[in-house]
Amino acid sequence: MLHNDQQALDIDALRRGDRAMFTRLVALHHRRLVIVARAIVGEAWAEEVVQEAWISVHRALPKFEGRSSLLTWLYTIVRNEARTRLGKEARYVSLDTFPENSHEDTLRALNMAFRGDGHWQGAPADWHVDSPLAWLENTALQDCINRTLERLSADQRAVFTLRDLQQMELQDICNILELSNSNVRVLLHRARLTLMQVINRYQETGSC
Amino acid sequence: MLRCKDIAAHASEHIDGELNWKQSLGYGLHLLVCGYCRRFVRQLRTTIACARAVAADDALAHDEARRISERVYDHASRP
Numbered sequence: 001m002l003h004n005d006q007q008a009l010d011i012d013a014l015r016r017g018d019r020a021m022f023t024r025l026v027a028l029h030h031r032r033l034v035i036v037a038r039a040i041v042g043e044a045w046a047e048e049v050v051q052e053a054w055i056s057v058h059r060a061l062p063k064f065e066g067r068s069s070l071l072t073w074l075y076t077i078v079r080n081e082a083r084t085r086l087g088k089e090a091r092y093v094s095l096d097t098f099p100e101n102s103h104e105d106t107l108r109a110l111n112m113a114f115r116g117d118g119h120w121q122g123a124p125a126d127w128h129v130d131s132p133l134a135w136l137e138n139t140a141l142q143d144c145i146n147r148t149l150e151r152l153s154a155d156q157r158a159v160f161t162l163r164d165l166q167q168m169e170l171q172d173i174c175n176i177l178e179l180s181n182s183n184v185r186v187l188l189h190r191a192r193l194t195l196m197q198v199i200n201r202y203q204e205t206g207s208c
Numbered sequence: 209m210l211r212c213k214d215i216a217a218h219a220s221e222h223i224d225g226e227l228n229w230k231q232s233l234g235y236g237l238h239l240l241v242c243g244y245c246r247r248f249v250r251q252l253r254t255t256i257a258c259a260r261a262v263a264a265d266d267a268l269a270h271d272e273a274r275r276i277s278e279r280v281y282d283h284a285s286r287p
């Protein structure tokens with residue numbers, strides 16, 4: 001693992017229409033683009049939307065000027081393709097996207113306990129190791145994390161993917177998902193805390 | 209003075225550098241005096257690193273990618 005991002009894509013080769021390089025681009029980004037499409041159009045159309053987007057990407061690549069990052073450009077094309085698919089209908093709304101969601105709701109939803117005066121009810125569990133890579137030798141923990149990622153809401157998964165995986169700026173994420181800044185923050189925090197609880201449980205019990 | 213609950217609520221913004229200077233100052237002061245919250249923030253960082261490492265391993269198999277790429281090039285060569 002951890003090898004995918006390190007093989008750099010040759011943007012000039014992509015612009016020239018190099019087929020092997022285009023295939024690499026597809027391999028590296030297809031799954032992540034589907035995750036983002038899912039948050040915009042829903043599960044049923046996501047794969048098809050991204051397949052169509054690849055055709056647009058291929059057509060537009062010779063004109064890609066590199067003014068935005070390749071990543072932001074790719075996700076924007078998928079977003080536009082998704083929007084076309086939705087037509088005039090409103091954005092697909094997952095159950096998670098409600099403006100009244102707040103960080104406080106998140107703490108409550110995850111049963112994180114605080115006393116009336118706002119102090120921790122109990123100490124956060126002490127983790128034996130703080131080096132994640134040492135833990136990840138362990139495939140059981142990897143499975144736990146993967147399963148948790150799959151169970152996140154479409155919105156949370158998309159925000160996690162764009163921010164923590166692609167390390168995109170929050171503002172770009174807002175533009176791609178057409179969500180407010182506070183919504184994106186809540187979704188991101190909720191996704192991270194959910195993952196944190198899974199790791200917590202794993203380190204306490206040895207299973208998910 | 210921020211409470212532990214506020215620290216937990218805004219830990220992602222702290223990690224992402226999204227707090228303004230005043231919030232940051234209050235946040236830092238609390239962390240200075242509260243070991244539980246330091247632990248919490250450290251674990252959240254560890255969580256992000258773990259999840260990122262696991263999720264990064266998500267490339268399509270070469271055959272699948274080639275199938276998509278072939279479809280795209282076929283489409284492009286059509287008149």
Ligand SMILES: [Zn+2]
Pocket residue numbers: 211212215238242243244245
């Ligand atoms: Zn505290």
